[in-house]
Amino acid sequence: MEDTEIIELYWQRSQQAITETDGKYGRQLHTLSQKILYNQEDSEECVNDTYHAAWNTIPPKRPEFFFAYLAKIARNFCFGKLDYQKAKKRDALVVELSTELENCISAPDDYTRKMESEEIGRIISEFLHTQTEQMRKVFVRRYWYMDSITDIAKAYNMSDSKVKSILFRMRGKLREHLEEEGIVL
């Protein structure tokens, strides 16, 4: 079923909407959640929360990019749950990616949050607009979808070293962009 048809089911308040959403995107949402939480039960809960959130927000919303809309909700739920679980040992992947991204920040240990996440997201979007499509996709696969270097290399028919090289450059450029936008502490 096309995304527009599924969204129409939400608008008609048909519970079939959830079934269709799960059938089409459930596996991808679950994979994403699992990468962040590294826990089957919590991941399942986040995906279910995502469906509820979609049910409660469509209508009035009619998302242009339905999967991105769902995945963003799921990702936020997952990180929220990660905060809740922060006393526990964090998933190794999250630690790895966080460490990589700290290279984009001038003073990671002296953090005082001054901007809202949405604003920082907008600034990062500005930066991504200036990048080539290929570089952008690699970046998004790594830091949004949290894919491994090897998976990205396979998806885009590149060598692992090329993926690493692209990410290295982009982190450097992102650091400069963030500094220009005043995200320097």
Add this chain to the structure above:
Amino acid sequence: MRGIDLLKDIGYIDDSFVQEAALDVGASKVKKTIQWSKWTRWGSVAAGFVVLCVAAVALRQGTRSYDATESASVDTAAVYSVTDSVTEEVYVEEAKEEAKEIANGASSTTTSTTTESAKTEEVSDMAADMAAQEAGNKETMTIISEYSKTAEVDGETAKMEVSVCYATPEKGEYFYFYELEEAMKAYAGQAVQYYVTIDVFEEGEQLTLEVIYGGEEVYDKNSPLIKEYERLLAEGYEVIIEEDELRGYFTEEELKTFAVNAEYGYAFHFTEEF
């Protein structure tokens, strides 16, 4: 800011980027897969099997018609009317437009009678043709950077995706990917240049560019691929290093008589295909 915060905040980027990367991965299921491996060597060159599949994506259509059944292993029962799709940069047209503008500009001081207007038109066409001729052979060549076939399936235009398994080229040998080979057949004898990527292999392993980090990023000048790039430049080929790849503009003749380094094997393909 901590890394974990930035990782969370990346979650707020435009939905379009998220969708773009998601769609791409979905598309990769029907996209051509290319495997380089020693154990799949089937001799000197090329394609072992070819599977043509159809993906329903809108494409602009070319002008020539084929019967798709001429290709090997067409994986569908439908009968297609196939057309070529090609990306071109035609410098001749640009030269003509430029010349027309010059001619029209010069004519602005003349009278505006119908006869004179017609004459101006004629002059501008002549000027355009002369400009195109003067531009020389290479400048007036069409650049081919992509080539694929499309088919009509249930009234929709669909791109025919080709899945090919290639053998790694042996020392001193080279071959073209399926799409490039098809393009070379379609444009045989015409004034075109092919914009391609050249994969270079040594003992079955693909050469890659090593980047030296620290302050400014630079390529390692001693890396074999940079040496090969320099050799090809010295041979007179129009090659460049772009996005960590060895690429170049080649005529049909240059591709057919490519001067190999006996230590390496080469695979030529359109840049967009990888």
